[in-house]
Amino acid sequence: MFSPELAVNALIAGLLLGGFYAAVTIGISISFGILDIVNIAHPAFIILGSYIAYILNAQLGIDPIIAAIIALPAFYVLGAAIYQVYHVAFEMRGREALSGLAFFFGLLFITEVLLILVFGVDYRYVQASYVDQSINIGFINLPKRMLIPCLISILMFIALQLFLSRTFIGRAIMAVAQDQLALRLMAASPTRIKRIAFAISIATASLAGAFLIIIQPVEPSVGREYIGRVFAICVLGGLGSLPGTIIAAMLLGIAESFTSTFYGPSWAPAVSFGILLLTLAFRPAGLLGR
Amino acid sequence: MRSGIFFLVAVVVAAIVFGCALAINNDYVFFAGYTVLQFIVLATAWNILGGYTGYVNFGSAAFFALGAYSSVFMHKFYPMPIPVLIVIAAVISGLVGLGMGYLTLRLRGAFFAIATLALAVVLQTLIVNWNYVGGSRGAYVVRPATVAFLGNYVHYLFLLMLGLAVIALTVARTIEHSSLGYGFATIRDDELAAEASGVPTLRLKLIATTISGALMGMAGAPFPYYIGYLQPSSAFGLEYAVNSIAMPIIGGTATWLGPLIGAIVLGSLQQYITVTISSSVNVLIVGLLLVIFVVIAPNGIVGLVQSILRRRRYERKPA
Amino acid sequence: MSANLLEVESLGKRFGGFIALDGIDLAVAAGERVGLIGPNGSGKSTLVNCLCGALGNYTGAVRFDGRNIGGLSAHQRTRLGMARSFQLPRPFASMTVADNIRVPLVYAVAARSGVHMTNEQIVTRSAEMLALVGLADKARQFPRDLTQVEMRKLELARAMAAEPKLLIADEAMAGLSHSEVEDIVALLIRLNQRGITVILIEHIMRAVMTFSQRLVVLVSGKKIADGKPDEVIRNQEVERAYLGQ
Incomplete structure (x- = not known):
């Protein structure tokens, strides 16, 4: 049943969802978008x-977002290690296309199955004061479990954008995609720069993972739904x-929110893939592409 | 060896396999054997696109499920013998392969890979929401107990899959030894140079996705009759996506032999593990093997054996 | 119908806001040897890629052999008789040298209407091509075993195997030694004598001057000179924009 109230709430829910999706995607934007490394295992690291x-x-009663910040360095190191293997095994041999993709595909399933073996397939969730609260303004409903991830995600974006455009390493990361020779002339090793960038991309998965489990209960295979989305x-x-x-x-958040409000949540996963296929077919350079 | 002769040899080998299975006379052999044969078809089909042209398809499960669900649909709509269903499945999944390829193959290889991941979820969402074929609850496909000539229906399914494996391997080998396979290899090596040498790359890639998709759909067509009760989660199962990539890569992607060896080794191993441990460990081991092979032995088992033979020959020669 | 094999009319190509080619006019007569020079980034390679169909979405018209080839893909242009070699050699790494030559024979020559080649003919023709460039004894080796100059020769042999009317050689000599350069120039002249029109894109002036009957100069996507090599080289604008650098 269409009503203006429902539509406005769907729109706002979509925007909040979109903020969270942005956090989930930023890692891929760095690894795939800038470094051209097709890390399809990223969603699995988010579930991790x-x-x-x-x-x-659950064990120490730490707020999930604080927990994610504590785990950031570990994710950074994990990312650096994965890049090292990727670089030696595929980039140096020139086999990124087939073997590199298969490598990440393998990592995706190893991570997922290890989580299943350790935690089982039961849904897990976190405790925090804000999980069940919401702010109501008139008929508009703002659940805090959506609002807080969305806001922190936007902060994370601003921080990364500043890092990429203002710092030497950030600029070097942006340059590595375009001109490795120029980078070498600047006495920066492209491998080192790419390692840092990839490590950062994996580090974002720590925060995105915390957001995810604040928003909804999580089980190991949930990650696969996000491959298409990201x-x-x-x-x-x-x-x-x-x-x-x-x-x-x-945009995707709004599209999904409207789909699940007006057609039912079981259709939501198809929205992102539909959008992906349409984009690939008609505008592969993306919205802001040339 | 000409393709016709290869086909005859493959038929003879298949007949021997069937004879041995009958001699053992244990239904489990037929059940397990069916699964291994199904993986031979899937791995060979994946390799026609992935191994020969270098385009990675992550959506094997989608094509497999497409075949399985086209059978479910026909079973409800107008029941027909399984060989006919296999042909229908081949046409449907071949066309979907062609459409997918047409949408994404003009772009970089990574986009195609991502789009195939997407296809699996789109199809699964459609099936889950389509009540005629059972929706999320699944659909019963009652299997007759017996069939004419053979008697035992499981033997019949096994024989069908054996036939599909022979067809898939013959198709793969024929391509390898034709100018088509030659063109596929130029795409894998360097697409720009291929175009400059007159190779119609887009058309060849579309041929590869169509053949590959059609064979995967054929592998899926008898599946509802094998399993008896088809749910979206079993048709779109993880193991199909993982195995159809892992088997060719672990076996070796350069020739038809690689997927065959990979499917037999990994398929049998998994049958063994599933019986003794669990299916999660199963996927874990396949994932680990996949990662280990792409890092350490990117040319697979066939490549390893070849390099050992070459080294032997080299050592035997006086320096 | 005109007597020119290749006619380019106000060809333009943009990458985003960057204008790579700006209104290029160029005519090449059948049998001619044309040199194309210009500083780095002047649009030489972009021009080659537009002519050969590797880049689309250009403005203007390209006519080849009296036919407008706009909208044809790269492999169709190769089949029409336009072949190219790449600036950095791009051999098919998984194939032997002989098999590399086989590709254009199967996919370009045998794909032309009215042409049928048996396997024996293909094998013979591929051996001829390798002999022509002096790689006959390398037929069974893989590209990774070749030296730089052999790789360039393979690149030319593969382009030649397509039996082109027009050969576009994109910096076929960069990084080669003095004698190797002479080797390749002699080879290109030999090909021209067999009736093939050749456009040579090159940095090495000695090679260009020996080879070319006509010289075309590109600077910042514009053609600034087109004429007899010695006259073009004395042209003040060319000197200022290109050689004076």
């Missing part, structure tokens, strides 16, 4: 982040463009 937030929350957003936003990513994330 969810479980780490869950353990710290790539849809990344491609729609234009590869490597952070502002594009956030706009595309909001």
Whole structure:
């Protein structure tokens, strides 16, 4: 049943969802968009982040977002290690296309199955004061479990955008995609720069994972639903463009929110893939692409 | 060896396999054997696109499920013998493969891979919401107990899958030895140079996705009769997506032999593990093997054996 | 119908806001040897890619052999008789040298209407091509075993195997030694004598001057000179924009 109230709430829910999707996608925007590394295992690392937030929350009572920040360095190191293997095994041999993709595909399933073996397939969730609260303004409903991830996600975007545009390493990361020779002339090793960038991309999975488990209960295979979403957003936003990513994330959030409000939640997963296929077919450079 | 002769040899080998299975006379052998044969078809089909042209398809499960659900649909709509269903499945999944390819193959290879991941979820969402074929609850497909000539229906399913494996391997080998396979290899090596040498790359890629998709759909067509009760989660199962990539890569992607060896080794291993441990451990081991092979032995088992033979020959020669 | 094999009319190509080619007019007569020079980033490679169909979405018209080839893909242009070699050699790495030559024979020559080649003919023709460039004894080796100059020769042999009317050689000599450059120039002249029109894109002036009957100069996407090599080289604008650098 269509009503203006329902539509406005769907729109706002979509925007909040989009903010969260932006956090989920930013890692892919860096690894796939800037570095051209097709890390399809990223959603699995996000679920890993969810479980780490869950353990710290359940065992020590730490707030999930604080827990994610504590885990950031570990994710950074994990990312650096994965890049090292990727670089030696595929980039140096020139086999990124087939073997590199298969490598991440393998990592995706190893991570997922390890989580299943350790935690089982039961849904897990976190405790925090704000999980069940919401702010009501007139008929508009703002659940805090959506609002807080969305706001922190936007902060994270601003921080990364500043890092990429203002610092030496950030600029070097943006340059690595375009001109490795120039980078070498600047006495920066492209491998080192790419390692840092990839490590950052994996580190974002820690926070995105915490957001995910605040928003909804998590089980190991939930990550697969996000593969299509993150790539849809990344491609729609234009590869490597952070502002594009956030706009595309909001659009997808709104599209999904309207779909589940008016057609039922079981149709929502198809929305992102539909958008992805349409983008690839008609505008592969993305919204903000040339 | 000409393709016709290869086909005859494959038929003879298949007949021997069937004879041995009958001699053992244990239904489990037929059940497990069916699964391994199904993986031979899937791995070979994946390799026609992935191994020969270098385009990675993550959506094998989608094509497999497409075949399975086209059978469920026909079973309800107008029941027909399974060989006819296999042909129908081939046409439907071949066309979907062609459509997918047409939408994404003009772009970089990574986009195609991502789009195939997407296809699996879109199709699963459609099936879950389509009540005629059972929706999320699934659909019963009652299997007759017996069939003419053979008697035992499981034997019949096994024989069908054996036939599909022979067809898939013959198709793969024929392509390899034709100018088509030659064109596929130029795409894998360097698409720009291929175009400059007159190779119609887009058309060849579309041929590869269509053949590959059609064979995967054929592998899925008898599945509802094998399992008896088809749910979206079993048709779109993880193991199909993982195995159809892992088997060719672990076996070796350069020739038809690689997927065959990979499917037999991994398929049998998994049958063993599923019986003794659990199916999660199963996926874990396949995932680990996949990662280990792409990092350490990117040319697979066939490549390993070849390099050992080459080294032997080299050592035997006087320096 | 005109006597020119290739006619380019106000060809333009933009990458985003960057104008790579700006209104290029160029005519090449059948049998001619044309040199194309210009500083780095002047649009030489972009021009080659537009002519050969590797880049689309250009403005203006390209006519080849009296036919407008706009909208044809790269492989169709190769089949029509336009072949190219790449600036950095791009061999098919998983195939032997002989098999590399086989590709254009199967996919370009045998794909032309009215042409049928048996396997024996293909094998013979591929051996001829390798002999022509002096790679006959390398037929069974893989590209990774070749030296730089052999790789360039393979690149030319593969382009030649497509039996082109027009050969576009994109910096076929960069990084080669003095004698190797002479080797390739002699090879290109030999091909021209067999009736093939050749456009040579090159940095090495000695090679260009020996080879070219006519010289075309590109600077910042514009054609600034077109004429007899010695006259073009004395042209003040060329000197200022290109050689004076």
